[in-house]
Amino acid sequence: MSHILAIDQGTTSSRAIIFDGDMQVVASAQEEFEQHYPNSGWVEHDPSDLWSSTAATCRSVIEKAGIPEGDIAGIGITNQRETVVVWEKESGRAIHNAIVWQDRRTSDICRQLKADGYEDQVIEKTGLLLDPYFSGTKLKWILDHVDGSRERARRGELLFGTVDTYLIWRMTGGKRHVTDATNACRTLMYDSFKGGWSTTICKMLDIPMEMLPEVCDSAAEFGVTRPDLFGREIPILGVAGDQQAATIGQACFKPGMLKSTYGTGCFALLNTGDEPVRSQNRLLTTVAYQLDGKPTYALEGSIFIAGAVVQWLRDGLKIIRSASETQGLAEKADDTQDLVLVPAFVGLGAPYWNAECRGAIYGLTRGSGPEEFAKAALESVGYQTRDLLEAMRADWDDMGHPETLRVDGGMSASDWAMQFLSDIIGAKVDRPEVLETTALGAAWLAGWRAGVYADRDGFAERWRLDRCFEPGMDDDLRAEKYDRWKRAVEATMSV
Numbered sequence: 001m002s003h004i005l006a007i008d009q010g011t012t013s014s015r016a017i018i019f020d021g022d023m024q025v026v027a028s029a030q031e032e033f034e035q036h037y038p039n040s041g042w043v044e045h046d047p048s049d050l051w052s053s054t055a056a057t058c059r060s061v062i063e064k065a066g067i068p069e070g071d072i073a074g075i076g077i078t079n080q081r082e083t084v085v086v087w088e089k090e091s092g093r094a095i096h097n098a099i100v101w102q103d104r105r106t107s108d109i110c111r112q113l114k115a116d117g118y119e120d121q122v123i124e125k126t127g128l129l130l131d132p133y134f135s136g137t138k139l140k141w142i143l144d145h146v147d148g149s150r151e152r153a154r155r156g157e158l159l160f161g162t163v164d165t166y167l168i169w170r171m172t173g174g175k176r177h178v179t180d181a182t183n184a185c186r187t188l189m190y191d192s193f194k195g196g197w198s199t200t201i202c203k204m205l206d207i208p209m210e211m212l213p214e215v216c217d218s219a220a221e222f223g224v225t226r227p228d229l230f231g232r233e234i235p236i237l238g239v240a241g242d243q244q245a246a247t248i249g250q251a252c253f254k255p256g257m258l259k260s261t262y263g264t265g266c267f268a269l270l271n272t273g274d275e276p277v278r279s280q281n282r283l284l285t286t287v288a289y290q291l292d293g294k295p296t297y298a299l300e301g302s303i304f305i306a307g308a309v310v311q312w313l314r315d316g317l318k319i320i321r322s323a324s325e326t327q328g329l330a331e332k333a334d335d336t337q338d339l340v341l342v343p344a345f346v347g348l349g350a351p352y353w354n355a356e357c358r359g360a361i362y363g364l365t366r367g368s369g370p371e372e373f374a375k376a377a378l379e380s381v382g383y384q385t386r387d388l389l390e391a392m393r394a395d396w397d398d399m400g401h402p403e404t405l406r407v408d409g410g411m412s413a414s415d416w417a418m419q420f421l422s423d424i425i426g427a428k429v430d431r432p433e434v435l436e437t438t439a440l441g442a443a444w445l446a447g448w449r450a451g452v453y454a455d456r457d458g459f460a461e462r463w464r465l466d467r468c469f470e471p472g473m474d475d476d477l478r479a480e481k482y483d484r485w486k487r488a489v490e491a492t493m494s495v
């Protein structure tokens with residue numbers, strides 16, 4: 001039994017990957033599912049789609065791999081974080097669509113809680129901020145809007161979960177209602193510093209604590225799959241939110257190690273070790289992983305628009321047909337123009353947390369065309385990352401100037417974007433051979449727990465570089481460009 005099945009339940013698709021005993025990918029399967037936008041700023045998923053796409057990709061990857069089910073030692077689950085599901089304990093039926101992390105419907109609730117003076121308490125207990133991004137106010141919204149649900153939850157008839165919890169409930173046939181610390185710490189209801197659900201915050205949001213799952217380590221016994229699902233019981237042994245799983249997959253196990261994942265959004269996590277660092281610069285303090293009962297902390301910067309700006313060039317402006325065309329366009333851009341694009345399509349995330357402002361572009365001339373737009377779009381991702389690193393450095397003296405940033409995610413395939421990133425942060429950018437870092441992180445958790453994979457050090461030794469981008473930009477030009485970006489952001493937030 002040397003294989004591990006990793007499940008990556010993401011925002012737009014569910015994926016399943018089988019890794020062999022050497023942590024090499026044997027087979028993978030992926031299925032997209034429908035996004036629901038019932039109102040402006042609202043984003044929902046049908047929980048049954050999350051489940052059926054996950055189950056289907058697991059079956060498909062097991063078949064593709066051509067290995068007997070008996071050869072899978074364990075399952076690791078990683079998932080889109082913060083998304084909320086509420087379901088009936090008895091029937092398993094969800095009482096509302098899942099409210100997705102991107103959903104902004106609870107802005108008013110957050111504004112009111114801030115006005116009532118609750119934000120300091122929230123930061124103090126959770127390491128997060130009062131923003132609609134996190135699960136707590138989304139769960140409150142469901143309990144406020146689905147008739148009788150709060151009373152039913154109090155009677156123990158309804159259960160809450162992030163996506164990992166919901167999938168485990170379905171996989172174990174309703175036997176386990178559990179999550180791990182990396183997912184719990186994104187809910188706004190978990191005391192990330194003491195460990196355990198926060199009575200104070202649950203009271204503030206009027207959330208019955210009966211509906212909350214048990215919180216485990218990231219490598220633990222999360223239950224076994226129903227025997228009819230994959231032909232036999234398989235133990236679920238690893239769980240982590242997708243950005244924390246990528247931190248593990250990138251082997252960022254030492255304090256000071258830093259990774260940034262470029263998918264739809266961008267999430268940078270800096271390992272700060274056993275001691276949590278409290279941000280003075282509106283970054284998030286988060287659990288990077290919890291092993292043997294001991295949490296390791298990270299500072300996180302979350303940006304909502306990274307690869308999505310490239311999707312906008314393709315689907316909105318229609319100036320490219322595929323994301324990779326941005327490379328050729330940016331190479332041909334006129335250097336004498338310096339367009340600055342602030343992609344605040346849904347407001348700005350860290351470190352600004354401005355939900356109201358919207359995107360802007362500066363420096364347009366009659367000569368500005370697709371080439372300059374593509375360049376500005378790729379540069380915007382570099383500038384936003386520099387903002388996060390500046391905030392991290394201000395928060396944590398030990399960080400100094402980062403020597404290296406490890407990158408992954410779909411957009412890290414862009415050489416042009418990664419070179420600019422290195423130029424503008426003035427540090428090396430390392431892209432690994434394996435870009436499936438999220439699934440790899442979940443697989444390692446499960447494989448380590450199963451005794452199939454090496455420990456942290458052994459795993460870290462296996463990390464392999466694909467390409468290192470080194471900064472080549474002149475210091476004065478770097479300072480001038482970044483200063484222009486900061487002024488563009490100021491202007492965007494003041495309109």
Ligand SMILES: Nc1ncnc2c1ncn2[C@@H]1O[C@H](COP(=O)(O)OP(=O)(O)O)[C@@H](O)[C@H]1O
Nearest residue numbers: 263264307308310311323324409410411413414
């Ligand atoms: N060669 C490329 N150049 C620039 N952007 C890219 C490239 N390839 C993919 N992307 C961007 O990366 C994103 C997809 O990355 P992925 O990690 O699959 O995202 P997610 O997990 O959020 O769905 C898309 O937004 C796409 O625009």
Ligand SMILES: O=P(O)(O)OC[C@H](O)CO
Nearest residue numbers: 010011080081101242263
């Ligand atoms: O599903 P992804 O890769 O877009 O990641 C979403 C994050 O977990 C949101 O916090």
